[in-house]
Amino acid sequence: MGTGAHATQRRLVVVGNGMVSHKLLELLAARGAHDSWDVVAFGDERRPAYDRVHLSSFFDGGSADGLLLGDVDGATIHTGEEVVAVDRDRATVRTNLGREVRYDALVLATGSVPFVPPVPGKDAEGCFVYRTIDDLESIAAFAAGCRTGAVVGGGLLGLEAANALLQLGLETHVVEFAPRLMPVQVDDVGGAVLRRHVEALGVAIHTGCQTTQIVVGDRGQVSGMAFADGEQVEVDLVVFSAGIRPRDSLAAAAGLEIGERGGVVVDERCQTGDPRIFAIGECAHVAGRTWGLVAPGYQMARVVADRLCGGDATFGGSDLSTKLKLLGVEVASFGDAFGAGDEASEDVSFHDPIAGVYRRLVVDAASRQIIGGILVGDASQYDALASMARGDLSTPADIAPLAAPVGAAGAAAPMGVEALAGGASICSCNGITKDDICGAIATNELRDPGSVKKCTGAGTGCGGCMPMVTQLLGIELANAGIEVPNHLCEHFAYSRQDLFDLIRVESITSFAELLERHGQGLGCEICKPAVASILASTGNGYILDGEQAALQDTNDHFLANLQRDGTYSVVPRVPGGEITPDQLITLGQVAKDFGLYTKITGGQRIDLFGARVEQLPAIWGRLIDVGMESGHAYGKALRTVKSCVGRTWCRYGVQDSTGMAVQLELRYRGLRAPHKLKLAVSGCVRECAEAQGKDVGVIATEKGWNLFVAGNGGARPQHAVLFATDIDDEALVRYIDRFLMYYIRTADRLERTATWFNKLDGGLEQLRRVIVDDALGICDQLDAEMARHVDTYQCEWKATLESPERLARFRTFVNSDEPDPTIVFVSERGQPRPVREDERALL
Amino acid sequence: MTVTESSVWVDVCPLEAIVPERGVAALVDGAQVAVFRLRSDELLAIANCDPFSGAHVLSRGLVGSVGDRVTLASPIYKQRFDLRTGSCLDDDAVSVAVYEARIADGLVQLRAT
Numbered sequence: 031m032g033t034g035a036h037a038t039q040r041r042l043v044v045v046g047n048g049m050v051s052h053k054l055l056e057l058l059a060a061r062g063a064h065d066s067w068d069v070v071a072f073g074d075e076r077r078p079a080y081d082r083v084h085l086s087s088f089f090d091g092g093s094a095d096g097l098l099l100g101d102v103d104g105a106t107i108h109t110g111e112e113v114v115a116v117d118r119d120r121a122t123v124r125t126n127l128g129r130e131v132r133y134d135a136l137v138l139a140t141g142s143v144p145f146v147p148p149v150p151g152k153d154a155e156g157c158f159v160y161r162t163i164d165d166l167e168s169i170a171a172f173a174a175g176c177r178t179g180a181v182v183g184g185g186l187l188g189l190e191a192a193n194a195l196l197q198l199g200l201e202t203h204v205v206e207f208a209p210r211l212m213p214v215q216v217d218d219v220g221g222a223v224l225r226r227h228v229e230a231l232g233v234a235i236h237t238g239c240q241t242t243q244i245v246v247g248d249r250g251q252v253s254g255m256a257f258a259d260g261e262q263v264e265v266d267l268v269v270f271s272a273g274i275r276p277r278d279s280l281a282a283a284a285g286l287e288i289g290e291r292g293g294v295v296v297d298e299r300c301q302t303g304d305p306r307i308f309a310i311g312e313c314a315h316v317a318g319r320t321w322g323l324v325a326p327g328y329q330m331a332r333v334v335a336d337r338l339c340g341g342d343a344t345f346g347g348s349d350l351s352t353k354l355k356l357l358g359v360e361v362a363s364f365g366d367a368f369g370a371g372d373e374a375s376e377d378v379s380f381h382d383p384i385a386g387v388y389r390r391l392v393v394d395a396a397s398r399q400i401i402g403g404i405l406v407g408d409a410s411q412y413d414a415l416a417s418m419a420r421g422d423l424s425t426p427a428d429i430a431p432l433a434a435p436v437g438a439a440g441a442a443a444p445m446g447v448e449a450l451a452g453g454a455s456i457c458s459c460n461g462i463t464k465d466d467i468c469g470a471i472a473t474n475e476l477r478d479p480g481s482v483k484k485c486t487g488a489g490t491g492c493g494g495c496m497p498m499v500t501q502l503l504g505i506e507l508a509n510a511g512i513e514v515p516n517h518l519c520e521h522f523a524y525s526r527q528d529l530f531d532l533i534r535v536e537s538i539t540s541f542a543e544l545l546e547r548h549g550q551g552l553g554c555e556i557c558k559p560a561v562a563s564i565l566a567s568t569g570n571g572y573i574l575d576g577e578q579a580a581l582q583d584t585n586d587h588f589l590a591n592l593q594r595d596g597t598y599s600v601v602p603r604v605p606g607g608e609i610t611p612d613q614l615i616t617l618g619q620v621a622k623d624f625g626l627y628t629k630i631t632g633g634q635r636i637d638l639f640g641a642r643v644e645q646l647p648a649i650w651g652r653l654i655d656v657g658m659e660s661g662h663a664y665g666k667a668l669r670t671v672k673s674c675v676g677r678t679w680c681r682y683g684v685q686d687s688t689g690m691a692v693q694l695e696l697r698y699r700g701l702r703a704p705h706k707l708k709l710a711v712s713g714c715v716r717e718c719a720e721a722q723g724k725d726v727g728v729i730a731t732e733k734g735w736n737l738f739v740a741g742n743g744g745a746r747p748q749h750a751v752l753f754a755t756d757i758d759d760e761a762l763v764r765y766i767d768r769f770l771m772y773y774i775r776t777a778d779r780l781e782r783t784a785t786w787f788n789k790l791d792g793g794l795e796q797l798r799r800v801i802v803d804d805a806l807g808i809c810d811q812l813d814a815e816m817a818r819h820v821d822t823y824q825c826e827w828k829a830t831l832e833s834p835e836r837l838a839r840f841r842t843f844v845n846s847d848e849p850d851p852t853i854v855f856v857s858e859r860g861q862p863r864p865v866r867e868d869e870r871a872l873l
Numbered sequence: 874m875t876v877t878e879s880s881v882w883v884d885v886c887p888l889e890a891i892v893p894e895r896g897v898a899a900l901v902d903g904a905q906v907a908v909f910r911l912r913s914d915e916l917l918a919i920a921n922c923d924p925f926s927g928a929h930v931l932s933r934g935l936v937g938s939v940g941d942r943v944t945l946a947s948p949i950y951k952q953r954f955d956l957r958t959g960s961c962l963d964d965d966a967v968s969v970a971v972y973e974a975r976i977a978d979g980l981v982q983l984r985a986t
């Protein structure tokens with residue numbers, strides 16, 4: 031990244047290489063400032079700048095590398111090197127490695143440090159803060175040996191840290207000194223609503239609670255916490271998240287002015303009392319305060335970049351509006367959220383404690399304009415309301431409907447970005463307006479949100495503006511008469527949902543018919559399986575008869591999962607994980623007779639690997655003889671319903687979770703869907719079946735069942751959301767029927783329920799309205815479709831074995847009975863496995 | 874089956890043994906060949922070995938089209954091959970051998986090219 035300095039260049043030294051520093055370097059590069067400035071930055075973290083705002087994604091499958099913000103041209107960046115002193119007389123900085131560098135201009139972008147309250151025991155082993163990737167790595171490593179964890183601080187970052195602890199599998203406590211959660215952003219009612227959501231996830235909340243001591247065990251590690259009211263809890267790990275303090279000691283030591291509550295004091299040019307020294311980001315005290323969000327920091331970076339290039343930009347304060355999804359709960363606060371200090375304001379609010387939704391709008395009494403507000407549980411109207419608070423959009427005369435829930439009678443229709451003025455800010459992180467984005471879409475013929483992001487920079491900060499950007503793109507393209515391609519592929523100019531409706535409404539029963547009426551070309555590996563899945567969901571016949579045989583992926587075509595060497599795996603259904611000794615013995619005997627590798631799967635059943643195509647019918651014949659059936663491991667269909675032993679055996683179980691799991695698995699077996707489906711049933715809150723990570727999760731309560739939906743493990747784990755509590759067996763099955771059928775009807779191809787749910791307009795509320803209140807009037811249809819599925823289910827393997835024609839395909843060569851000579855196994859740990867290429871040469 | 878030199882047409886199977894728009898694998902002179910039947914009953918054949926995984930499975934892929942090219946998607950990692958030329962649409966550097974195929978007296982016949 032180094033550059034040779036020219037004689038005419040002056041040197042800019044940047045202290046800190048965090049988000050704001052990075053933005054400054056980027057802006058300078060973009061303006062070609064490197065001809066006049068030789069830029070040198072120091073960061074004391076091991077890594078170059080990364081996306082701290084999305085730090086927590088490290089815990090949901092993200093990696094440290096994925097957070098890096100990327101290289102910038104023309105700047106020399108020294109990582110792992112701390113600036114320890116500034117000598118203003120000589121205009122030099124000195125680092126911990128003894129390096130001394132002269133500067134013509136110096137920018138302090140040192141950010142903040144987490145505040146750790148001075149309680150005894152705070153330095154014990156097992157105490158952490160939550161600020162850097164290194165912090166998160168240490169937390170993850172230490173948590174491996176822990177059962178419980180606590181977060182000190184119930185603010186925005188504290189709840190993020192609590193989510194991380196949950197994801198690490200810890201029983202989690204949150205301790206907040208204030209009487210409510212997120213005291214800075216929400217009011218008492220909002221805090222209570224938020225609390226109920228968070229508690230439903232199993233987090234123990236202690237508000238109005240002061241930590242007086244971290245109890246330290248005999249090996250010097252955390253063992254508990256003591257509170258001012260005398261209470262104690264046992265915990266193995268503590269994360270302090272009790273606020274941040276600007277990192278201003280370097281500036282203080284250099285004699286620069288420091289704000290009363292910390293921060294390097296700068297003027298509207300972001301300049302300190304020393305004209306050669308600037309401060310930006312969280313370490314700066316500007317416009318009367320410090321700013322703990324990334325957007326104002328970026329604004330300061332723009333001011334300094336402009337000044338260094340000879341401009342005259344200024345910083346006059348920033349919008350502190352925030353919208354977040356914390357532990358699956360949407361929370362937003364914007365503008366003058368509390369109507370603080372303004373007697374001339376009034377409140378309009380809406381509170382539904384059952385649905386867990388709270389909205390408060392602060393209205394200026396004189397002008398009747400919305401000036402701020404708080405949203406908890408459903409922030410879908412945030413963009414429009416925040417625009418009103420900023421004055422970019424005028425408030426409608428009738429304000430009450432804005433507070434009512436979306437979709438309710440009398441509620442305002444969601445207000446789109448259409449209504450915004452051209453100069454309205456869309457991306458506040460990067461200061462990009464509606465006009466900027468519309469201009470870029472037209473000039474550069476942008477067609478998808480990704481290219482708008484790349485071209486304009488919108489969405490590259492906190493990412494919170496992307497829904498608006500996407501909406502704006504859709505509107506611009508529609509206005510320009512450009513079709514927005516959500517097409518399945520080049521053969522069908524329709525989305526999966528469109529095709530589903532066409533097939534259902536026109537009673538289409540074959541791919542050829544659909545292609546002839548609505549498509550073109552021959553089809554492909556994308557549309558064929560997608561249509562096959564729709565035909566299976568709507569028609570429910572044997573999936574391999576007639577032309578459907580030509581549509582199925584190889585897994586469905588051979589009713590088995592293709593492996594890397596061309597062999598297949600065999601996975602019989604084990605409903606609820608319950609298996610008889612005889613079935614176990616048969617599985618073992620079959621594996622022995624056919625030389626198969628056996629493994630217990632992550633889905634509570636047994637997989638036999640290494641079967642050649644021509645062996646599959648014989649293997650299945652043996653399994654069906656002992657009452658086993660297809661497990662549909664090969665299909666986009668129900669996989670497993672994981673269970674725990676429940677009340678029958680376990681001393682804590684409160685319902686028969688195994689029985690319910692078996693019942694559900696038998697009900698939904700063979701159900702074809704846009705993607706695979708996984709369910710689980712746990713016998714009590716200990717949640718041994720991990721139901722909250724499943725598409726549908728059921729957890730027993732004293733009174734019945736709690737139903738969770740739209741969870742996901744896999745590549746992007748997502749916590750399921752609580753859909754209904756304490757319901758009986760009958761309601762449970764009815765809601766699951768409808769949930770699954772509604773998903774099957776409306777999801778995109780290869781979209782799991784979690785992804786589908788995240789995109790669903792109106793979110794959880796809307797889902798409840800469709801499934802519980804029948805707001806769309808389709809529940810009868812959904813029920814009937816599921817009833818037909820249940821009535822017509824057949825084991826595909828049984829049906830295959832009964833028909834010589836269907837069996838004909840199970841051979842390796844059409845003109846020879848030889849097996850595939852290239853399939854070769856070697857033995858490892860007493861079982862067969864495919865030969866590796868390097869071994870093949872030796873054989 | 875009459876196996877002779879590969880320059881000679883070899884009988885493989887009756888046409889009905891191949892479901893329209895799908896393929897089968899055949900052994901021709903020790904070589905594994907994947908033969909596909911289009912809806913028009915045109916036959917197209919390529920080597921059965923998937924160059925990306927090394928598994929002999931191309932006969933089990935899905936037939937489709939990209940513009941007016943007829944394609945086959947590998948069942949393992951989904952790369953697409955032009956069934957007439959053998960070239961891979963997703964990686965210019967890769968291609969598979971193409972075989973000649975025809976129907977004679979209701980029988981599918983293959984010849985190496």
Ligand code: SRM
Binds near residue numbers: 632636741742
């Ligand atoms: C066999 C098994 C691993 C094992 O040795 O234990 C397995 C094996 C495969 N998994 Fe899995 N998964 C297995 C449990 C899981 C689990 C755990 C669970 O179900 O509790 C998960 C995470 C939970 C979840 O899905 O939410 C899991 C998440 C995935 C994913 C990522 C899905 C996602 O939404 O991100 C894929 C990829 C995909 O489906 O697109 C995948 C795909 C696959 C495929 C089908 C990959 C492929 O196309 O070849 C593997 C082939 C199975 C075979 O040939 O038989 N497998 N897979 C497990 C079979 C369970 C069963 O009895 O059916």
Ligand SMILES: Cc1cc2nc3c(=O)[nH]c(=O)nc-3n(C[C@H](O)[C@H](O)[C@H](O)COP(=O)(O)OP(=O)(O)OC[C@H]3O[C@@H](n4cnc5c(N)ncnc54)[C@H](O)[C@@H]3O)c2cc1C
Binds near residue numbers: 112
């Ligand atoms: C978990 C988490 C979630 C967040 N979520 C949001 C959010 O949703 N929205 C939002 O707007 N903001 C959020 N923030 C805040 C946001 O990350 C910060 O506002 C932003 O990172 C500030 O940028 P900065 O460059 O000022 O400071 P930082 O990003 O902290 O960068 C300062 C860097 O300078 C280094 N440094 C300090 N002193 C020296 C020295 N003497 N020598 C060398 N290097 C030094 C530090 O180690 C650090 O790497 C979140 C923060 C965290 C921790």
Ligand code: SF4
Binds near residue numbers: 675676712715
């Ligand atoms: S979830 Fe509950 S009932 Fe089930 S095994 Fe665990 S503790 Fe026992």
Ligand code: FES
Binds near residue numbers: 459492
């Ligand atoms: S508002 Fe944060 S990236 Fe656009």
